[in-house]
Amino acid sequence: MATAEERVLDSKNRHMEFTVTGRLVTARPREATDKNEVRGSRIEDRVAPSASELCAPEILAIEEVAGQVIDGIDSKAILNRMADIGPEARLFLYRPQGNVARAEVFEDPRICPEINRGAVIENLKEKPKDVSGWRTHDFIIDTKGCLGDECGRCAVMCPENAIHLMGKGKGSFHEIDPLACKGCYICWVECYRTAADCILVDGKTFDAAMRAKHFGE
């Protein structure tokens, strides 16, 4: 598989460096370039995490506290306090680097406990909604044509987070979750392999007239 040429953008950013490969722009920390270490282009690699600072605390119910060994807290005292409060008791546990920095028992103020405080959505917990009814066509990626983890452009562009990478390295490919895909055509337009070669609509590459309309060919 031929990879497009990599080009470094001229940027004043002191921390990040931007490279262009074909139509894909990748950001990576400056140091990485010094070591000549080329990292992949998947989303996870593009964020520079300082995990210690941005660690989310856990909020545990009494069963969850009882069901595990937590180093650095007096589990017995905490369980007692939680039992005093009742079923609404929660343990706020903050372990930035695996060590307990804050452990606080409190009474959950919620009346409707299935809704997060602030109506915040935890993206990884969120059950995918079945939006297949919105579609008028089925979108499928031709696994043979897909560039796999070398590309990932469609996965980034998909507004419904419906496209997932399957496998790693050579032979990896992208797949569209048929329940999550709403049929917006964005992946089809954005696919690096000039669309219809790779992303099939209703099992077909799209007709030439449509292609010409979109790409002016």
Next chain:
Amino acid sequence: MATVLSGNSAAAWGFRLSRVQCYPYYPITPSTACSEQIARWVSDGALETVTINAESEHSAASQIIAAGKSVRAGTATSSKGLLYMIEVMENASGGSIPCGFFIGNRATGAPINIWADNSDAYAMRDSGAIQIFTADAQEALDGVIQGYRIAEDLRVRLPFAVNLRGFTGTHAYEGVEIPKPEEVDRFLPGYVSTMPLFAPAKPVTYGAMLSALPYRRHKRNQMAALKNAVEITQEIGREFGERFGRSYGLFDWIGDQKAKLVVALLGESAGAGEVVVRHLQGKQGIPGVALLKIRLFSPFPAREISRALAAAGTKAVVVLDEGLNHGGVFPPLAQRIATAVQLHLGSHAPKVASVIGGLGGSEVRQEHFQLMFNLADNIAEGKASRAEPYWLDIDEDPIFVENENQVNPKLWKKWGEVWKQQKRKEKYFSPLPQETDEVRIYSRAGQGAITSAVGFTGAGILAGRQLLTVPAFGSERRGAIITTDTLVHGGGGQKIRSFNRTWDVMVLYDDTILYSPEHQALDGLKESGALLINSSRLTVKKLREQLGAGKANVRVFTVPAAEIAERLGLKHINMAMLGALHRVYEKIPLEKALPYYERHVPKPRDLSLEAIRLGYAECTDQGAKKRLKEVRLPVTEEFLAWRPEDHSQIAWPSEIEEIRAG
């Protein structure tokens, strides 16, 4: 040892001690100085905070909300600025983001008005934030620190606002205890967001769209959390007291524990009420009186306030609102109290009357509290009162009517019968004792009078007294006449935070002020008082003529302050005037004040101190020994020389002609 701070700097100290990590702001009168102070600390390196110069209040609020998802964030605003923030405010409360707002309360117009009332805070009351009202700089500082504790409590997690009345609160300088940072750290541990925005292991979405079912369930949760803040405010106020020696609750009950008559209000105006309550307490024929100074406005502690009123056996509550509820039955505070007592006490509820006052910078004076207690007495006796608000200081619509021709005839038609029942009772209006000395400085903006009065305040506090300095100014230019008032209290005992407005010492920075048609500078000067004037041309005889009859006993002091400043090469006369003030007001002796000045006077310190000493030495009540040449500093010359007409009549036409000719 107390430090002299303005309300704004005290709030800034609150943010500093709370270690806010992000402070976006867009300055607006009268809370600008709070943000300026934070920005100065950040640029000096004293504070590690990300400040953002937002392009509007809307952006500042959006930024504080975004920041508050991960770190501790705060900002300050007022008036229209707050109204502009309200649009996004529900994203903070709905998103459960515990960020902090300091509000220097100000009118919202139109017409434009930069002075104080609670309109802005009232406009914010339905945006889901915790609203705390404070009455002085100390309460504001403590309020910000406690605000973060309350807001970040896991049972609450909502935004909070600390309110302080504009100018008389935000610009008043007084002694403030600044808690030790280590102690504040122990009281207020660092903020850990339950849902940080950029935690890679747990990505989250704030503000996603929700359909009706989860939306209403979420709002139910939000209300439950806000309600929790009542109990938690009390808990945290108590804990604050244990650690720092200043306890706070949901409200202060000032006066008789069994008060039959209560005046309820929010914030700073309570200062004048306290003086009246102390005066009326135990007076012949007056039932127990008390002031209900409410600290937590939202969530409203309805049950706790009703219980307190029931326990005291209160018969009548007069509620003072410094803001309106357009189209409502009662203004916001009166409405909350009236519903609270009806719902909690039913047929045992005290009668509630509403009074609107203090709008757009109107002062709520001591005599107003006498009126309100009189009104409470009348309605407790069963006299009819209005089912709509009374107003303070509206001549056509007074609370009590002596003679029906004095009131608006339309109102008389409507309320005449009620008015006839409402009688003024002289026992409420016996003259109030004056426990304080009051000093007023008339100066021109830019002469440094506020600096000298703040120095005087610090020195007085060091000498063991309580002082309060309130400058008053508006939209004037440099060189316009402003006043700076200082209240000196004997020290110990009750704190007094209200001016009687009769002056023991009147200081004029400039003799031209005597001739300003707009200012009757000598009005209100007590007969036993003293006049200090910076003048090298007016004779004592001439000044006495100005004072007129009835002021024969006023002592008149002159000091050639401009001449001293010129001799020393100083730009301002304020230090010489400060020295002279110690000569006139002997209760704070100069030698006791000097240790304070040695550390705090403006640079160059040695010259400033020398000016203070010379001002003290050359101030005399004998008139100038010899008529000195008239000295004016360049800065005064500049003020006096400025004439708008000059530009319009002389400069403009010639330029226009030039343009025409060219």
